[in-house]
Amino acid sequence: MSIYGNLEFLNLKSKPKSTDVVVQYKATPVKGVPLKRLCEYIAGESSIGTWTKISTMNPKIAKTLKPHIFYVNEKTNQIKIAYPEQLFETGNMPGIMSSIAGNIFGMKEIKGLRFEDFALTKKHVKAFRGPQFGVQGIRKMTGVKKRPFVGTIVKPKVGLTSAQHAKVAYESWAGGLDIVKDDENLTSMTFNQFDKRMKLTFRARDQSEKETGEKKLYLANITAPYNEMIRRAKIVKKLGGEYIMYDVLTAGWSALHGVRDFCQDNKLAIHGHRAMHGALTRNHDMGISMLVLAKTYRLIGVDTLHIGTAGIGKMHGSENEELIIEQEIERERIKEDISQNILAQDWHGLKPVLAVASGGLSPLQLPQVMKVMGNDIVMQGGGGVHGHPEGTMKGATAFRQAVDAAMENISLSEYAKTHKELAKAIEKWG
Ligand code: CAP
Ligand code: MG
Secondary structure (H helix, E strand, O other): OEOOEOOOOEOOOOOOOOOEEEEEEEEEEOOOOOHHHHHHHHHHHOOOOOOOOOOOOOHHHHHHHOOEEEEEEOOOOEEEEEEEHHHOOOOOHHHHHHHHOOHHHHOOOEEEEEEEEEEOOHHHHHOOOOOOOHHHHHHHHHOOOOOOEEEEEOOOOOOOOHHHHHHHHHHHHHOOOOEEEOOOOOOOEOOEOHHHHHHHHHHHHHHHHHHHOOOOEEEEEOOOOHHHHHHHHHHHHHOOOOEEEEEHHHHHHHHHHHHHHHHHHHOOEEEEEOOOOHHHHOOOOOEEOHHHHHHHHHHHOOOEEEOOOOOOOOOOOOHHHHHHHHHHHHOOOOOOOOOOOOOOOOOOOOOOOEEEEEOOOOHHHHHHHHHHHOOOEEEEEOHHHHOOOOOHHHHHHHHHHHHHHHHOOOOHHHHHOOOHHHHHHHHHHO
């Protein structure tokens, strides 16, 4: 008998239906609570149950909205639950997450709970916009056909005046980079106010485009209270910008829905930075995987998203996990999963997201990142550009040269013989 009376959630013989949202957790019970008992608590608390039998429950609710636990692995503590899709409002990511990633993390019976993966039904996927441009759209926007995109983050992260920021941005574009972005914690400070930074930096962008003949992108960080974000996005649009940057965790899912709607009407691409993700994703026994977060951002519709450097850069991460994430946000159709450990999400035509590898990268790591993550990526360097012994412009050139070398299958040391900026980078970081 279930702890919820007749609300039997455990049904290991059942299979998910095409109208079920499937969720995978890694669930570790406190001592004395059997795993299957914990599964019932999780299934109940994330759907229609509470801690005891209630007089207001009725058979119709149980019949139409009861989830089924159809998989329990006592060795790995992985469990899978199929939820009837009508349990969730379509097109409402905060709402969906309040169910399958809400109260359950706080239950006393949980020693550890990691939300590992989820797959939405066709009805739910179709209710989200998805990326406006996607990989091919960004390639079309910039004319960068095959090679990875190269970009930088203006450094120091915060501290420059708007004029100094614009100068560093100009040198980065003029040196050969496609993209310049604001850092995740640069918003609008007294010494570098947003409106002034936009005016001066877009002027620098336009100048660098004229001089190089190349399309240059500025990812302006609009992260702020919602109404102010829209005001800032309007300024980007007015100045001829094509992109805004959005800190997806700290600014949240709800505002991302609104920003995505604004960007649809104004043909602006969205760059998702994942500052704070480590608080949820690093602990493999408690929290939420980056795969889950990345799927939510593809559904709502960012065009580019930081997913790590497959363990090559400075941030904690693992090649396998980050390749799975890259596959899941970039693939167009169901392919053999590179790990049996993920739920095959049919994206029903939602555009793919361009993966961003950033964090601790100098020109020396770029060929390895390309080997591991492929060419449909953005590779960004902050210290790896502005730390070049001959300054930002040469640092940008060295970054671009490393990608050109890899695209021509020439080793960096060989290429450096005829490209002095790269040679200087190797001297410093080799
Ligand atoms: C990189 C960066 C990015 C990290 C975030 C930084 O600077 O600007 O925010 O890439 O990590 O502030 O660390 P550096 P992730 O190139 O100087 O390291 O992309 O893994 O989310
Ligand atoms: Mg940063």
